[in-house]
Amino acid sequence: MRNRFLATPYLIWMILFVLVPLAVVVYFAFTDVNSGALTLHNIARMGNYLSIFIKSIWLALVSAVICLVVGYPVAYFIAKAPAGLQRFLLMLIILPMCISFLLRTMAWVSLLEDTGVINNFLGMLGIGPLPLIRNNAAIVLGMVYNYLPYMILPLYTVLEKMDPRLIEAAQDLGCDDMQVFTKVTLPMSAPGIVSGITMVFVPAVSTFYISKKLGGTDAALIGDVIESQFKAAYNPNFGAALSLVLMILIFICIGLTNRVSGDEKGAMLV
Amino acid sequence: MKQVQRVVTVIIFLFLYIPILLLAVASFNSGSDPAAFKSFTFHNYSALFHDHFLLPLLGNSLIVAVTASVCAMILGTLAALGIHAMNKTPRRLALGLANIPLMNPDIVTGVSLALLFAFVGQLLKTNHILGFATLLIAHITFGLPYIILSVMPKLTQMDPSLTDAALDLGCRPIQAFFKVTLPELTSSIAAGFLMAFAMSLDDFVISYFVFGPTFVTLPVEIYNYTKKPLPPKIYALFTLLFLAILVVMVLMNLLQARDARQERRRRQHGM
Numbered sequence: 001m002r003n004r005f006l007a008t009p010y011l012i013w014m015i016l017f018v019l020v021p022l023a024v025v026v027y028f029a030f031t032d033v034n035s036g037a038l039t040l041h042n043i044a045r046m047g048n049y050l051s052i053f054i055k056s057i058w059l060a061l062v063s064a065v066i067c068l069v070v071g072y073p074v075a076y077f078i079a080k081a082p083a084g085l086q087r088f089l090l091m092l093i094i095l096p097m098c099i100s101f102l103l104r105t106m107a108w109v110s111l112l113e114d115t116g117v118i119n120n121f122l123g124m125l126g127i128g129p130l131p132l133i134r135n136n137a138a139i140v141l142g143m144v145y146n147y148l149p150y151m152i153l154p155l156y157t158v159l160e161k162m163d164p165r166l167i168e169a170a171q172d173l174g175c176d177d178m179q180v181f182t183k184v185t186l187p188m189s190a191p192g193i194v195s196g197i198t199m200v201f202v203p204a205v206s207t208f209y210i211s212k213k214l215g216g217t218d219a220a221l222i223g224d225v226i227e228s229q230f231k232a233a234y235n236p237n238f239g240a241a242l243s244l245v246l247m248i249l250i251f252i253c254i255g256l257t258n259r260v261s262g263d264e265k266g267a268m269l270v
Numbered sequence: 271m272k273q274v275q276r277v278v279t280v281i282i283f284l285f286l287y288i289p290i291l292l293l294a295v296a297s298f299n300s301g302s303d304p305a306a307f308k309s310f311t312f313h314n315y316s317a318l319f320h321d322h323f324l325l326p327l328l329g330n331s332l333i334v335a336v337t338a339s340v341c342a343m344i345l346g347t348l349a350a351l352g353i354h355a356m357n358k359t360p361r362r363l364a365l366g367l368a369n370i371p372l373m374n375p376d377i378v379t380g381v382s383l384a385l386l387f388a389f390v391g392q393l394l395k396t397n398h399i400l401g402f403a404t405l406l407i408a409h410i411t412f413g414l415p416y417i418i419l420s421v422m423p424k425l426t427q428m429d430p431s432l433t434d435a436a437l438d439l440g441c442r443p444i445q446a447f448f449k450v451t452l453p454e455l456t457s458s459i460a461a462g463f464l465m466a467f468a469m470s471l472d473d474f475v476i477s478y479f480v481f482g483p484t485f486v487t488l489p490v491e492i493y494n495y496t497k498k499p500l501p502p503k504i505y506a507l508f509t510l511l512f513l514a515i516l517v518v519m520v521l522m523n524l525l526q527a528r529d530a531r532q533e534r535r536r537r538q539h540g541m
Binding site: 003004005006007008009010011013014015017018019020021022024025027028070071073074076077078083084087088089091092093094095096097098099100101102103104106107108110111113115116117120145148149177198202203205206208209223226227230236239240243246247250251254 | 271274275276278279282283285286287288289290292293296303304305306345346348349351352353355356360364367368370371373374375376377378381382383384385386388389407408410411414418468472474475479488489492493500504505508511512515516519520523526527530
């Protein structure tokens with residue numbers, strides 16, 4: 001069955017439903033919403049949304065870094081645990097992802113609201129309602145909460161595969177714990193870090209639900225703007241232009257992170 | 271150092287499970303605000319079983335997820351076999367194609383398909399193109415890469431002389447495929463299938479752009495509740511779903527543990 005034509009249905013499918021739609025996005029991005037004539041107007045309008053682009057990228061980047069900092073020790077702990085415990089902890093990491101992310105985000109609303117669980121509890125201690133929701137910190141919290149498993153899993157994959165004898169060798173050669181970490185463990189886990197950051201950053205930068213539920217009134221992220229072009233403002237052409245720019249930005253970011261790590265492969269899937 | 275890891279791990283697990291605990295508690299709450307517990311009740315569960323709205327939506331989600339992941343499994347397995355037989359450059363292109371929906375944010379995938387369907391709708395002069403078919407196409411498209419990425423590594427690892435041996439022993443190529451190649455691939459096909467199924471069942475972002483009023487899935491409907499409070503039976507539904515998934519995962523875990531033990535024993539006996 002070594003027959004490359006077996007891939008033909010797949011290739012046709014992907015061309016029809018991946019490449020052609022992207023071509024349609026480009027077509028819409030460069031045409032006018034009313035007349036359908038070719039125009040650069042949609043792209044020119046992008047300047048007004050520069051601050052929203054910057055804010056989206058900034059919040060997604062902060063979330064990715066927080067995920068890395070808190071996810072690394074967890075991934076390390078799981079990777080070094082005995083086999084049975086390892087499987088159990090991995091299950092616990094994957095399990096929350098099986099519950100609708102919409103509901104889990106709503107649960108955070110109930111926790112963080114002015115009359116929510118946390119503020120009710122603080123109120124009993126005599127601490128007035130804290131502004132826990134409708135700010136950027138709440139958006140970052142929602143992003144970290146939703147996408148943390150995407151950081152932990154690839155980190156775990158590389159850490160688990162790492163040969164413990166490398167660490168022993170470094171110790172034998174006189175490295176202290178800190179040096180072992182910075183000279184052996186950290187560089188060895190670079191592919192996991194890169195794919196973890198990518199897997200957190202991409203959904204975070206394009207989210208529109210988390211910002212809507214947890215962010216303030218001016219908290220629109222780029223995903224919100226795109227969504228509203230399709231569901232409220234009915235300007236699919238401008239929505240297409242925004243999507244196009246978002247996609248190009250993301251591919252540039254992925255290219256840059258891959259360049260920095262010098263490793264093209266990464267550990268995309270667990 | 272070890273201590274720090276343990277503390278962080280415990281905190282993170284609490285962080286991951288507190289919202290889920292809140293949903294579970296809300297499913298036993300007689301009030302509709304999850305933040306204020308009124309009194310304990312099973313009412314939400316009995317309401318769920320007499321429900322004619324949520325369960326059909328869950329049914330819709332399951333229909334799409336099963337159909338899409340079965341189609342993706344067939345297309346994807348064939349594709350992996352085909353790609354495996356390709357030379358370097360076409361192979362890289364074909365795999366690159368699978369990476370596009372993986373790397374692209376969901377919203378861009380959703381928007382691009384929505385625009386494609388709008389475009390085709392214009393050509394066909396119809397306003398009712400969105401529905402089950404468009405949803406299915408979208409879910410197959412984002413499920414395919416998971417199958418391919420899960421099957422390809424196994425194919426590359428597989429010893430080609432196994433198939434050669436089957437052929438030498440008189441198997442026809444098709445027999446060799448069903449008797450040798452396919453059994454080797456079963457576990458990775460299953461892993462890819464589960465991945466595609468889970469992604470499809472929980473997908474909201476892409477579905478939101480390509481669903482039609484004639485066929486709504488559960489996540490899309492939950493999103494429509496953004497303005498009003500959720501009916502508490504939704505919490506009951508998800509608590510039950512969570513328990514079901516928990517049981518399945520624990521069982522899988524036990525099976526894996528058993529396999530690992532057997533493997534170890536076999537190795538000890540030098541087999």
